[in-house]
Amino acid sequence: MIATDVDQLFDPAFLGRLESLSLLARQLVRSRLRSVRRSVQRGASVEFAEYRPFVAGDDWRYIDWNAFARWRQLVLKLFVEEEDLHVHLLLDCTVSMDWGQPVKFDYARQLVAGLAYITLANLDRAAVIPLGAEDYQLWPPGRGRHRFLQLLRYLTRCPLADTATSLEDAARRWVATQPRRGLAIWVSDLFGADLGDALRALDRVRYSRHELAVIQIRHPGEAQAGEVGEYEVEDCETGAVEKVIVDAGAARRYRERFAEYQESIQRYCHTHQIPLLQVSTEIAVTDVITRSLMAGGFVK
Amino acid sequence: MSFLQPIAWSALALAIPIVAFYLLKTRLRRRLVSTSLFWHQLAPQVYNTSLWRKLRRWLSLLLQLLFLTALVMALAQPIAAWQSLQPASLVLVLDPSVTMEATDVAPSRWQHALQLAAQRIDQMRGVDEATLILAADPPQVLTSWASSKRLLHRALAQAQLSGHSTDVRPALALARNLAQGRPHGHILLLSDGVWPEPPKKEQLAGIEAPWISGDGVNTGLTLFAVRRAFSGPGEFQLAARVEAHGPSPVSGNLEIYRDGRLMDVQALELTPGQPWDRTWDGRAGQTTRFEAKLAGFPPDRLTRDDHAEAVLPAQTPVKVELVAPANGFLDAALSSLDSVAWKRTWPAQQLGPAQPGMLYVFYRCLPPPDFAAATVLIDPAASGPWGELRGPIDQPLISDFQHDSELLRHTGIEKIGLQKAREFIPAPGAEVLAESFGKPIIFGQWHGDRRWLALTFDLESSDFVLRTAFPILLGNIIESLRREADVAPPAPLPGPIASALKRTVPDNAPVSITSRDAASVAWWSGYPLWWWAVSFGACWLLAEWWSYSRRITE
Numbered sequence: 001m002i003a004t005d006v007d008q009l010f011d012p013a014f015l016g017r018l019e020s021l022s023l024l025a026r027q028l029v030r031s032r033l034r035s036v037r038r039s040v041q042r043g044a045s046v047e048f049a050e051y052r053p054f055v056a057g058d059d060w061r062y063i064d065w066n067a068f069a070r071w072r073q074l075v076l077k078l079f080v081e082e083e084d085l086h087v088h089l090l091l092d093c094t095v096s097m098d099w100g101q102p103v104k105f106d107y108a109r110q111l112v113a114g115l116a117y118i119t120l121a122n123l124d125r126a127a128v129i130p131l132g133a134e135d136y137q138l139w140p141p142g143r144g145r146h147r148f149l150q151l152l153r154y155l156t157r158c159p160l161a162d163t164a165t166s167l168e169d170a171a172r173r174w175v176a177t178q179p180r181r182g183l184a185i186w187v188s189d190l191f192g193a194d195l196g197d198a199l200r201a202l203d204r205v206r207y208s209r210h211e212l213a214v215i216q217i218r219h220p221g222e223a224q225a226g227e228v229g230e231y232e233v234e235d236c237e238t239g240a241v242e243k244v245i246v247d248a249g250a251a252r253r254y255r256e257r258f259a260e261y262q263e264s265i266q267r268y269c270h271t272h273q274i275p276l277l278q279v280s281t282e283i284a285v286t287d288v289i290t291r292s293l294m295a296g297g298f299v300k
Numbered sequence: 301m302s303f304l305q306p307i308a309w310s311a312l313a314l315a316i317p318i319v320a321f322y323l324l325k326t327r328l329r330r331r332l333v334s335t336s337l338f339w340h341q342l343a344p345q346v347y348n349t350s351l352w353r354k355l356r357r358w359l360s361l362l363l364q365l366l367f368l369t370a371l372v373m374a375l376a377q378p379i380a381a382w383q384s385l386q387p388a389s390l391v392l393v394l395d396p397s398v399t400m401e402a403t404d405v406a407p408s409r410w411q412h413a414l415q416l417a418a419q420r421i422d423q424m425r426g427v428d429e430a431t432l433i434l435a436a437d438p439p440q441v442l443t444s445w446a447s448s449k450r451l452l453h454r455a456l457a458q459a460q461l462s463g464h465s466t467d468v469r470p471a472l473a474l475a476r477n478l479a480q481g482r483p484h485g486h487i488l489l490l491s492d493g494v495w496p497e498p499p500k501k502e503q504l505a506g507i508e509a510p511w512i513s514g515d516g517v518n519t520g521l522t523l524f525a526v527r528r529a530f531s532g533p534g535e536f537q538l539a540a541r542v543e544a545h546g547p548s549p550v551s552g553n554l555e556i557y558r559d560g561r562l563m564d565v566q567a568l569e570l571t572p573g574q575p576w577d578r579t580w581d582g583r584a585g586q587t588t589r590f591e592a593k594l595a596g597f598p599p600d601r602l603t604r605d606d607h608a609e610a611v612l613p614a615q616t617p618v619k620v621e622l623v624a625p626a627n628g629f630l631d632a633a634l635s636s637l638d639s640v641a642w643k644r645t646w647p648a649q650q651l652g653p654a655q656p657g658m659l660y661v662f663y664r665c666l667p668p669p670d671f672a673a674a675t676v677l678i679d680p681a682a683s684g685p686w687g688e689l690r691g692p693i694d695q696p697l698i699s700d701f702q703h704d705s706e707l708l709r710h711t712g713i714e715k716i717g718l719q720k721a722r723e724f725i726p727a728p729g730a731e732v733l734a735e736s737f738g739k740p741i742i743f744g745q746w747h748g749d750r751r752w753l754a755l756t757f758d759l760e761s762s763d764f765v766l767r768t769a770f771p772i773l774l775g776n777i778i779e780s781l782r783r784e785a786d787v788a789p790p791a792p793l794p795g796p797i798a799s800a801l802k803r804t805v806p807d808n809a810p811v812s813i814t815s816r817d818a819a820s821v822a823w824w825s826g827y828p829l830w831w832w833a834v835s836f837g838a839c840w841l842l843a844e845w846w847s848y849s850r851r852i853t854e
Contacts, residue, residue, distance in 0.1 A: 099334035191335040232328045235336035257338040
């Protein structure tokens with residue numbers, strides 16, 4: 001049963017830990033990453049970007065007269081424009097997240113809340129996209145720490161999908177809204193309609209020229225086949241039932257398949273230079289956020 | 301083939317719950333998972349299984365049903381046609397003697413005998429018959445020839461231990477007579493073979509006797525008895541004997557209680573085969589209850605001989621009728637004796653008929669003719685059944701007397717001085733206790749049914765009444781009459797043979813099972829077929845469930 005109360009989902013101790021994490025995030029960002037965060041938009045700045053031929057309607061003030069003296073052609077001098085970072089927090093709301101103790105969905109919402117808090121504390125813009133819960137509106141990009149309380153309420157009310165949902169379809173629908181490019185952090189268990197569904201979904205986000213980072217949440221019980229015996233295994237998302245006999249051999253093969261899938265995710269992220277954090281729900285959410293900050297790539 | 305208990309086939313209805321439980325067990329448990337992607341991958345491998353794996357469940361059900369069928373068949377007790385052609389007649393002889401209470405065979409020899417008897421009854425076929433004899437004194441036929449097992453079991457339930465040693469010989473004779481009246485008569489003797497008087501070999505010939513006995517370790521009282529002592533009025537003697545039987549010496553206490561109060565405690569160190577004896581002397585005029593208990597000894601096999609009770613009856617007053625004129629010496633002497641109730645009768649014509657157990661003292665008179673009672677004649681003045689009067693004796697002197705006579709004990713009769721006496725020729729059979737140079741002074745016949753004693757001197761013409769010899773002689777006479785009345789029976793104990801718990805039947809007795817005791821018979825041979833079927837089925841179910849839980853057979 002997922003949490004539906006703010007105090008239940010985000011207890012005061014958790015929020016207190018977030019406050020201390022924001023200080024750490026601020027130090028890391030100021031010390032090394034300020035120059036990295038640049039937009040491809042051109043604008044007013046002190047840093048030169050490139051030249052562009054003058055066309056009617058352009059601002060006369062940006063004509064480079066020295067270049068005109070050399071090339072006898074009117075050109076505009078363009079500068080790199082510094083802008084706010086848009087952090088898109090993609091929250092997996094598919095039914096497969098409603099499993100385990102603690103429930104993976106609650107864990108993911110706490111994680112998203114933590115990342116959002118750090119983003120807002122750094123004066124960046126944070127957006128939350130409930131992938132799979134299409135009827136629930138996304139949390140639009142915004143700036144300012146004052147929005148955090150509203151964000152918590154938003155996350156608390158965030159529902160799970162009521163039907164089986166393909167991760168690829170959910171990613172495709174979000175990309176189709178043409179969100180402003182930025183950092184997309186996908187918080188998910190990466191269990192899709194099939195074994196390639198999650199990778200295709202990541203491709204969708206990657207092709208839309210977003211910087212992508214992935215936090216894969218898994219429950220310890222998912223890696224094991226469980227007690228021996230004969231069972232009807234029911235998929236909580238699709239409702240599909242498989243009759244299986246769990247013995248030592250079947251348990252071993254299950255562990256092998258699970259490990260292979262995890263390695264395929266790792267290989268994909270490594271190939272495409274996507275930061276990946278595979279976390280277990282046994283680890284405290286604040287520890288995961290700390291690891292994401294220290295590893296880099298999640299908070300810029 | 302026929303069945304003794306065809307109603308047992310109704311137990312086949314148990315197949316319904318077995319099949320129901322089978323279906324319940326084979327129903328798959330549902331497990332909710334976050335994704336079935338990996339299980340979907342494994343599914344082809346999971347169901348690509350061996351034939352054994354697919355058939356295992358059906359084989360399990362089949363074996364369970366087969367087990368049920370075997371059990372039901374065992375309960376129905378099938379009989380082959382050839383079996384019913386030879387009906388057997390069994391005479392069951394149960395030994396209820398006290399040694400069957402021994403617990404060296406679990407739970408006890410008696411219970412084990414009952415179990416063997418019940419087992420033998422259960423094994424009877426429909427055409428067989430049996431009778432039950434309890435080897436008590438006299439033997440009891442618990443039931444006549446019967447084929448009904450229920451009737452035989454009911455009769456068996458009536459069998460009780462006797463609490464004492466019994467003689468099995470009459471029961472064996474009766475059993476042999478009964479068995480000889482049947483074409484296939486057979487005698488089964490269920491006993492431990494511990495009898496004070498064992499039967500002869502020919503009495504045991506052809507008898508099936510699975511002797512029921514164990515190690516026989518026992519420590520017990522083999523004697524505990526009390527009796528009046530004749531050393532003085534009211535005195536008693538208490539005797540006890542303790543014996544140990546076992547591989548090693550034992551130690552403990554013997555506690556003696558008198559009317560519930562501890563009288564003595566003896567610390568005993570007993571060596572097997574060496575009895576311990578002890579007697580106690582005391583004085584008690586009233587009824588007294590003595591109790592002996594063994595305490596502190598190692599646990600033994602027979603408890604009945606660890607405790608004994610003996611009762612000393614109250615001393616019975618001896619009635620004395622003095623047929624004499626008033627005489628201060630006689631009155632004083634009779635009054636000074638304990639437990640003597642005396643009365644005077646005078647003149648002699650008032651004397652009634654003789655009372656048995658009463659002592660009559662005649663002085664200066666003679667008893668009536670044919671007076672049949674214990675009689676003391678003092679100075680009889682005429683001839684009679686006691687002897688022939690010959691004449692007076694002047695200045696007699698006790699020249700000789702019987703030193704070992706009970707009546708003259710402690711009297712010092714040789715010291716009395718006599719002035720005159722009468723000379724008698726004693727009647728035939730009379731015994732001369734004291735004489736004066738060949739002339740009898742005291743004579744009589746003091747044994748048997750008719751007792752009489754004659755003193756041939758006058759009390760007033762001697763110093764006899766002035767000496768202690770006078771009351772002592774009277775006391776000895778009276779105590780000798782008290783002897784038979786005050787005998788107390790010994791405590792009811794099993795006795796030395798029973799306490800030993802060792803078979804008294806010789807090993808070469810011609811019984812069919814003498815080389816091994818019932819306790820040493822293989823333990824598995826005593827269980828019926830249905831018991832083995834149930835045990836096998838239970839083990840199979842456990843193994844089946846164990847292997848199923850651990851996927852051993854997967």
